[in-house]
Amino acid sequence: MFSIANCLTASNLFFGCLGIVSLFRGDYQYTVVFSICAALADLLDGWIARLLNQQSELGQELDSLADVVSFGVLPSCIAYQIMNGIDLGFGLPYIAFLLAVMAAFRLARFNLKASSKPSPYFQGVPVPMMGIFFTGFLSVYFQETTIPYFEFIVLASVLLFSFLMISHFPIVKLMINKNWMQDHWLLLLLCFLGACLYPFIGFLCLNVIVLLWILYSFFQNKNRNHEISSKN
Numbered sequence: 001m002f003s004i005a006n007c008l009t010a011s012n013l014f015f016g017c018l019g020i021v022s023l024f025r026g027d028y029q030y031t032v033v034f035s036i037c038a039a040l041a042d043l044l045d046g047w048i049a050r051l052l053n054q055q056s057e058l059g060q061e062l063d064s065l066a067d068v069v070s071f072g073v074l075p076s077c078i079a080y081q082i083m084n085g086i087d088l089g090f091g092l093p094y095i096a097f098l099l100a101v102m103a104a105f106r107l108a109r110f111n112l113k114a115s116s117k118p119s120p121y122f123q124g125v126p127v128p129m130m131g132i133f134f135t136g137f138l139s140v141y142f143q144e145t146t147i148p149y150f151e152f153i154v155l156a157s158v159l160l161f162s163f164l165m166i167s168h169f170p171i172v173k174l175m176i177n178k179n180w181m182q183d184h185w186l187l188l189l190l191c192f193l194g195a196c197l198y199p200f201i202g203f204l205c206l207n208v209i210v211l212l213w214i215l216y217s218f219f220q221n222k223n224r225n226h227e228i229s230s231k232n
Contacts, residue, residue, distance in 0.1 A: 001058065005049035009062045012041035016070025023077055028141045031078070032203050035135040038070040042128050047176055064107040071131030072103030078134045082141075082154045095155065098162045099134070103127045106165040121170040121221070129171070129210055130161045136206030164214075170221045171214065187216045 019034035045063065049055045079096035106127055113123075134157070140150055147153060172184060181188060194209035201208075 003049075003054040003056075003059070004052060005045050005054040006056075006059050006062060008041050008045035008048060009059060009066050012038045012045065012063075012070050013066035015041060016066065016074050019070065019074045020077055023074070023081060028138045031074075032135055032138055035070070035074060035131065038066075038074075039128050039132055042067065042070070043174070060111060064111055067107055067127050068100070068104055071127040072100040072107075075131045075134035076100040078138060079154055079158050082137060083151050083158075092155070096158055099130065099158055102162040102165045103130065109166070120173055120175075121217070122173055123171075124167045124169055125161060125164040125171055125214065127165065129213065130165055132206050133157070133161065133210040136203045136208075136210075139202035139204045142202060169217075171217045172220055184216075187213065190216060 015034045015038035019031045019038065022028075022030035022034060042063070045059070049059055076097045076099040079099060080093050083093040083096055106124055109123075134154075137150075137154060137157075140147060172187065174180075190212045191209050194205050194212055197205040197208055
């Protein structure tokens, strides 16, 4: 039960909880740090599980439960905190928790299909990617940068990513191997360039990286479909 891989997954959940606490305490810098730590733990647990042959149904279920908190509830709380500044009534800020609901549906669907043939693509935007995107919005709270109509941009992002998570839109999977890096060197370059924006826009560079990843996946899939249709 307490394998190295499962402990890494549990640390993902632990960091997610710390992120929520630090958010409502107003320690936004720590929220970003804990969110990134949760994402790293989520990235490493699967790799370690395969490397040490520690894959199990328990680990798969634990991973989804951890992701619901770290990349479902936490980004929902971030969006709620920001949207709470919109004085339009009708309980509008509570729409932020649509992210957590759709993340739960997305993860449940992923678990049902986990035993099928492995694919180089995710179906729909993965939950951790969505979580990292909303974490980047906290840069505005650091006063590192300002965005006009910021709350409405966050609201639109909630609706967009709620749809993208449960869609069948193909998203390139991140794989830690040489072949993947050779095939997707352009994606790595785009992510590097996005990260280079940090001195200018702070952690909003995370938003840029996620959007670049989604756009790259779109064109990658479009080219793949074109090749398949050409062969036929």
